[in-house]
Amino acid sequence: MSRRLGVFGSTGSVGVSTLDLLAQARARGAEFELSVLTAGRNVALLAEQALAWRPERAVIADPTLQGELNERLKGSGVRVEAGEAAVAEAAELRLDWIMAAIVGAAGLRPTLAAARTGAVIALANKESLVCAGPALLAAAQASGGRVIPVDSEHSAIFQVLQPECHARLKRLILTASGGPFRAWGRERMAAASPREAVSHPNWSMGAKISVDSATMMNKGLEMIEASYLFAVPEPKIDVLVHPQSVVHSLVEYEDGSTLAQLGPPDMRAPIAYAFAYPERIAWDAPGLDLAQTATLSFEAPDPDRFPALRLARNVLSRGGGAPAALNAANEVAVRAFLEGAIGFLAIAETVERTLEAMDSRGELNGTLSNGSALDFALAVDALARTRAAEALAPSKTRNAV
Ligand code: NDP
Numbered sequence: 001m002s003r004r005l006g007v008f009g010s011t012g013s014v015g016v017s018t019l020d021l022l023a024q025a026r027a028r029g030a031e032f033e034l035s036v037l038t039a040g041r042n043v044a045l046l047a048e049q050a051l052a053w054r055p056e057r058a059v060i061a062d063p064t065l066q067g068e069l070n071e072r073l074k075g076s077g078v079r080v081e082a083g084e085a086a087v088a089e090a091a092e093l094r095l096d097w098i099m100a101a102i103v104g105a106a107g108l109r110p111t112l113a114a115a116r117t118g119a120v121i122a123l124a125n126k127e128s129l130v131c132a133g134p135a136l137l138a139a140a141q142a143s144g145g146r147v148i149p150v151d152s153e154h155s156a157i158f159q160v161l162q163p164e165c166h167a168r169l170k171r172l173i174l175t176a177s178g179g180p181f182r183a184w185g186r187e188r189m190a191a192a193s194p195r196e197a198v199s200h201p202n203w204s205m206g207a208k209i210s211v212d213s214a215t216m217m218n219k220g221l222e223m224i225e226a227s228y229l230f231a232v233p234e235p236k237i238d239v240l241v242h243p244q245s246v247v248h249s250l251v252e253y254e255d256g257s258t259l260a261q262l263g264p265p266d267m268r269a270p271i272a273y274a275f276a277y278p279e280r281i282a283w284d285a286p287g288l289d290l291a292q293t294a295t296l297s298f299e300a301p302d303p304d305r306f307p308a309l310r311l312a313r314n315v316l317s318r319g320g321g322a323p324a325a326l327n328a329a330n331e332v333a334v335r336a337f338l339e340g341a342i343g344f345l346a347i348a349e350t351v352e353r354t355l356e357a358m359d360s361r362g363e364l365n366g367t368l369s370n371g372s373a374l375d376f377a378l379a380v381d382a383l384a385r386t387r388a389a390e391a392l393a394p395s396k397t398r399n400a401v
Helices: 015-026 043-053 061-073 086-091 105-115 126-143 150-160 164-166 186-188 207-215 216-232 268-275 307-316 322-338 348-358 373-389
Strands: 002-007 032-039 056-058 080-082 097-100 120-123 146-149 167-175 236-240 248-254 258-262
Touching: 002 015, 002 086, 002 105, 015 032, 015 097, 015 126, 015 268, 032 043, 032 086, 032 373, 043 056, 043 373, 056 061, 056 086, 061 080, 080 086, 086 105, 097 105, 097 268, 105 126, 105 322, 105 373, 120 126, 120 268, 126 146, 126 216, 126 258, 126 322, 126 373, 146 150, 146 216, 146 268, 150 167, 150 216, 150 248, 150 258, 150 268, 167 216, 207 216, 207 322, 207 348, 207 373, 216 236, 216 307, 216 322, 307 322, 322 348, 322 373, 348 373
Parallel strands: 002 032, 002 097, 032 056, 056 080, 097 120, 120 146, 167 236
Antiparallel strands: 167 248, 248 258
């Protein structure tokens, strides 16, 4: 029987790359049914994808767009659903493999729902792991499912980590491109526009992760993600700036060996790995020409210009609701920056103020809810959004993207 697949966040950067990869896999003989496609608001692209792929269901998270999606898919045989609850419901269908590529904490409910069904989850949505990592991984394990990382760094570690040598693991080293402001001074960063922040030198990605990459909060979220995924504590996770984005991450063992995975910066590579795991598939992969690349360089990140790394380390050591609070505050601050309401450096400042405000009120220590891990993560998330809105650092208004 062919595998039943779902792509959650199909209209985004990872979603579109996933559909491209799946089209290539099908053309090379892979057998599967694409059963679910979901999007947030981009009804035109979702409809176009649904007409091309004919899934059982197409779900749009914004309920005001249901009528338009119905209209566009009239007579196609594709069932249309709308609303955030419908996205999570679609994740409860018996799917064998899902791509979790919704951006932000909005991905938490559907990803957790899928984890409970026993599906293999190709996880791009790092925010769901940051908010509720232990619960998500436990749900996947209990249901017989599996989480395969899609973030290129974690895919790299997943590919080279030797589980039987876990006790001899010395360090995980996450590589970071350094983003568009790697070589900028603080003053110039303070005046950076949203357009400059989303212009990533190596990767073409959605706006939120592009800004996270510019602040290096992305690497902070990835440290938390790596700690949960690979059961490695914070002190054993390092970050190394590597502007070429060819070495995707490294694993160092106590015997002095360091293993790395290399490849051109193309998200379809980790997506292909997560799709075919434990095998590999051929696709139209760009080759790695190291003679052409010529130089691979590495440097330590600058903690003064990129305070997000310190904030992420702190919440990871602290645990409880702190990672979910950091994530929510960051989402609020990034949105404010993209809308031109605050300056670039105010993003990390807002996150720090939010964490301080919540800490001083005792809101990070697990007493917010007596319910499930999901309830707890959602409660912290909601409260952190309120605190972050209060904490938004006053700053010069800038032009939105
Ligand atoms: P995009 O912003 O390009 O796409 C996000 C997707 O999520 C879109 O399909 C969007 O729908 C959908 N979406 C947004 N809000 C909601 C919501 N409230 N409910 C349901 N769906 C929603 O993001 P990326 O593809 O860049 O990133 C997706 C995830 O993958 C993020 O967690 C990111 O950190 C991670 N990631 C991305 C990488 C990349 O190269 N882009 C690399 C590694 C990880 P619509 O567009 O229709 O509104």
